[in-house]
Amino acid sequence: MWAVSTVTMLVLAGILPDFRLQSADGDSATTIAVTAALGAGAFGVLSAVVWPLLVRLLLLVPALVLGLLVFFLNGSLLLLALRINPSGQPQAAPETAVIVAAVMSAVASATGGALAVRDDEAYRRRLHRLAVRRRRQQPPCPTAPGTVVVQLDGVGHDVLRGAVERGLMPTVARWLGTGTAAHTPRATHRLTPWRTDWSSQTGASQLGILHGTNHDVPAFRWYEKDTGEVMVCNRPTSAVELQRRAVARSGHAGLLAVDGASRGNLFSGGAGELALVLSVSARRGPANRSRAGYFAYFCDPANAVRTALSFIAEVAREIGQSLRARARKQRPRVSRGGLYPLVRAFATVVERDVVVAAVIGDLLAGRTVVYADLVAYDEVAHHSGPHSRDAAKVLQRLDRALALIERVAEHAPRPYRIVVLSDHGQSPGETFHARYGLTLGDLVRAGCGLHVPRRAGRTRSGAEARAAVRAALRRPVEEHGEPQRHSRRFEPIVLASGNLGLVSFPDVPHRMTREEIDARYPALLPTLANHPGIGFLLVRSERHGGVVLGARGVEIPLDELDDDPGPLAVFGPGAADAVRRTHSFPHTADIMVNSFYDPADGEVLAFEEQIGSHGGLGGAQSRPFLLAPLACSPPVEDGADLVGAEQVHHVLRRWLREAAGPQVPLPAQPAPPAQPARAAESEEEQAA
Template sequence: MSSLLTSDMHAWARGLAGRIGREVPPVPATRRRRLLLVHLDGVPKALLDAAVRTGRMPFLSSLVRSGAYHLEEAFWGSPASTPCFQAGLLYGIPHPNLPAYAWFDRELGRRVRMNTPQDALDIEQRLGRTQAPQLFAEGGHTYFTLFRGGARNQICMSTLSSLKGMARALSPEMEGLLAARTRHPFRYLGSLGRESWRALREIWRWGRALGDFRHEGDFLISRVLLQQLGWSFAHTKALVDMVRGVPSVYLVFGNYDEVAHRRGPRSEQAVAELERVDGYLAELYAMARTVEHPYDVVFLTDHGHVESLPFEQRQGQRLEDMLLRGAPAALPEAVSGGLLDGRAPLPPTARPAPEAPVVIESGNFAHVYLTQGRQPLEARALVAHHPEVLARAARHPDIGLVALRRGDSAVALVKGQVYRAEELEQAPLAGEFSRRAVADYLRELPFMPTAGDLVLFGEAVRPGATVGFAWEFGSHGGLTRTETCSTVCWSAEGPVALSGLTHCVNLHQRLAEAYLD
C-alpha cells in the first residue's frame, strides 16, 4: 500500500521521521501491532461517498478506489451522538446511559454538557466502573476525545477539569513538537491570523443576515482554538507518537462537526473542512507506513448530520414554551388508550407533588423531564398527571415522533397512534426516518433512565432536513437515515475485518482482539 504514496510524500515522511527520532526517545514496545484510529466527527456517509466518487478528497479517494481500503456503512446504536459512541468504543459498554450531548442527569441531579470538563470527568468516572478492557490502555494516546479511555496522555475533555493535572502533563505533551513542525512558526502565526480574520468577517456577515448572533462568539473561539490550533497540535502529536512507537493513537477531527452545527452539513464552510483534512490524512498515512514499525490505519465516523430548521425560527417560540405553557389541549383517546395498553388509569390521589420541569434541546431531538427524580415517569403516570404536555407533543406538526416508556419497554407516538418497536412498519413515519434506528432507540430507552420522560424528535420536513429544537443549522442524535448511517474504512491487508458492524461495542471487541495483547 506504500505505492499509494508519491515519492515526494515518502521523502517527506522519511525526513520528518528522522528529525523527530533524533529529538525524542522511543517508547518501549508493548504491542505486536500498532493502531492509528482517525475519527472524522459527524461526517455523513453520503458526503464521504460523494467525495470519494468525485475525487474531492483525493487521498481518501485513492485509498478506496484502488481497492487498498474498504469503505462501508456501520450502525453504532442509539443515540447517534459522540458520547454514546465513544463509551462503546473506548470502554466496550453496550448501554452507557448517555442520552445525548447535553441532558439532565438523574444520578447527578443537574444538567450536564459534554463540553464542560467537570461534567465529562463525572461521566468518565461512571464509565470507568466497567470491567471490559479499555482500548487505549497500556500506553495508548487519545486526542480531543471526551473521555480518557485508559490513555496515558491527558488531552481530552475530562482531563481539562484539573488545571494541576494539565500543568503536570504540559511538558511531556510538548515533547517533539518543535522537531515535528512542518512550517516556520512565523509563517504559521501569519496563516493563523489570516484565517481568524476571515472567520471573523464570515461570522459578522452570517449574524447580520440572520439577525441573530447567538453562539457566534463561541463559534469564533472554536474556529481559532479548536479548528486551527487544536487540530494542528493533535495532528503533529500523532506524527510524533508514531515515530516514538506509541502502541495506539486515537485522533478526533472535530472541525467538520463544529462547522456543520453552525452553518449546515452541506454548507461551503463544512465541505471545505473535509477537503482540508484530506491532506492531513495523507500525511498521517505516509508516516504510518514509513516508521520502523508501521501502523494499521482505520478511519471512521460516529454519526451523520442533517440540515436543521430551528423550531423557534419556524414557530416564533421555544419548544419549552409550547410544551409547558401552550394553549389547553385534550389528549386524544387513541393516545391514552394506546399508552395505558389495557391497564387501569392511575387514581387521582396518586398525583405527586409538582416539580419544575426541565426541557433540554439536544439538537433535532429534545429530552423533557417532568420529574427530576431518580426514576423516569412511565406512560400511566404521564397520562394521569401530564395529559396536556402529551397532547401538545402528539399534535404538533413539527414533532415527528415521541418516544416514552410503557411498562418495562418503550413505544413511539407517531401522528396520534402508539407503536411498539415490532409495529413500526405500520407507522406513518416520514421517509427520512430510519425505521431500524427508531426500533433500536425504543429497545435502548429502558436502559437509559437518565433520558427524559418524553423524548421528542423533530419532523423531517424535506429531504435531508428536520426540525431542530436547538438554535443550530445542522443536527445529529436523531433517528434519520443520514444521522444513523456511519462509516468505517479499513485496510484490505489489515489484521481485522470491520464489515457488518451493528453496534459500537462490536468495533471495540474486534479492535481489542486484534490490538490488545
C-alpha cells in the first residue's frame, strides 16, 4: 500500500500544477521518488494515528457535517505530512492538497480491498483491531455457533424471489441453490414467507421481533387520548416509551440480552452493544450516544473518504433519476426534491456502511447474537416504487453487503449462522391524494361538515361528502367564509401510516362508539365507507363490541367475520384475525381506515406521499420473508403459516437455544399474566 501511495503521489505531482515534489532548482529522479515515498509514508502514519483521534473529538458533530469535514481534514493531514518531509521541498496549495488527499485515500482503500481479496488473513487483522480492544477483558470466545440476523427493511418475499430470478442477488441465489452457474451448489438456506400484523411497518414488526410483543402498536403513528400525545415509531421519545412498555409486558429484556449487539435498529432488544439505535439516541454517555457507532467506521480515513465520495455520487444519482422520471412523465410519481436526495444518500450509503462495519466488528469479536437493520431499499422504494430500477440497484448493493458479512464470518473466532429477514414488504400504487384530489384529512373534515380547502371542496369526493352532510343534517353545510360551527379542539385528528388511516376525536376521553360518531357526525361514516378509495373501516360498537363497515351499508360484527368476511375477503387469509387483534388495543383510534386494495395488480392507495407504501392490509406489504440456514429447525410445521412478529420472535429465540447446545441449560420461563404462552427463556436472560 505504501508503494501504491508513492506512485499515486508521483502521478498527481505530474498532472496537478499546484502540487510539486521537487525544489525550484530541480532535483534528480531519485530525490523526487524518495520525497514521494517519505510523503506517502508520513501521510499514511498520520492517517492511522491522528485520524481516529479527530473522529473521536468530532463525535458530537452531526454525521452529515462530519462527512463534509472529511475532505478538509484529509487535506490538512497531507499538508502536515509534506511540511515534516525531510527530503526536498514538496509544496501544495490548500485546495490541491484536498484533491491529492482524497485521491490517495481512495487509492489506498481500493488497494487494501484488493489485497484483502488475495489475503483474507490481512483483511481480518485490519478489521480485528478495534474488536480485540473491546473484548480484551472478556472471557474466551465460546465455540457454539453465533447468530447474525440482518434485516433488509421493506423487502417483500416476492420482491426477493424476483431479484434472485433476475440475477440481482447472487449471494442469496447461492444460498437457495438457485444460482445460474453450470454447477449450482446445494441449498444452504430455507426461505419462508410470514404474515405481518395489521400494522405492517418497522415499528410494530421490529418491536415484536426484538422484544416479543407489539401489543398496543396500532400503526406507525397514532394519537393517545390519555396523554394527549401523538406517538411516532421513529421518534426517539416514542421509541423509548414503546420499548419500556414491551419489556414490562414481556417480562424479559429482549432477544439480544445475552452477549448481543443491536445495530441500526429502532429498539435495543436488550443488547449491551449498541450503535445507531433510536431508543437510546436521547441518552447521554459515550456508550449510548447515537453517533458512537460512527467511530468504528470513520476512524479509518480511507473508509471516510470512500463513504463521502459514495454519498456525493448517490445524491447525484437520485437527482438524475428524479429528473429522468419527470421528463418521461412517469406515473405514479411523488415529489423527490428538497432534502430527500440527502436523506436517500444517508440511508443507502452512510447507514449501510456504518452498520455493516459494526456487524463485521461484532463477528470478529465473537458476539453470540447480532441484529442489524439495513434501511436502504425501504427508503428508495417509497419514492421510486418497490419494482423500480432504482430499487433494484439497491438490492444489488445489499446483496454485496451480505456477501461481505459471509466472507468475514468465515474468519470469525466462532462459527456463525446468518439469518436474513424483512419486517414487511411494500405495496405499489398511486397516492390517495393523486387519484382523488384531496387527502384523507380533507375527506374526514368534509364528512364532519367542517370547512375544507377550496381545492378539495371542488373535487368529486369533496362534493359528494358535502352532499352527504346536507342530506344527513337536512340543512345546508356552512360555506367557506362563514364562521365554523366547531372550535379547533373539537376537530378530528387524522393520521396516516401508509395506506392505513386513523381518525381520533381528542375532546372525547374514551374510544368513541359507532353510535356516538353517528350522533355527532351523521354523514362521516357513510362518507368514508362508500368512498371508492377506501376498503373498509373498523369502529367500536355498543351493540356488537366492534364492527367492520364497508360500502353500501355493509356492517359485519367482528365475531362474524370468519363466516362472512365482507370487505375483508379481498385482503386474504388472516385479515379478520389481524383486525380483531388491533381492535383489542387500548389506543386503537376511534375510526381505523384501510385503503382500497386491487388484488389483480396488488395496488393500494397510500394516504401519504408514497408510491411504495406499507402500514396496513393489502398486497405485498403484509408478506415479508425469513431466510435461515438449514441447520436451524424449520420455523413452522409443514402446512402451517408463520403469522405475526411475535411468532418470529419465538422462532429466533428457539434457534438461539439450539445454537447454544446442551452445554448451556435453558429451562422454560413462564410468561407474564394475560399473555399468550411464550417460548422458553435462557438462564442468562432470566438473570438479565
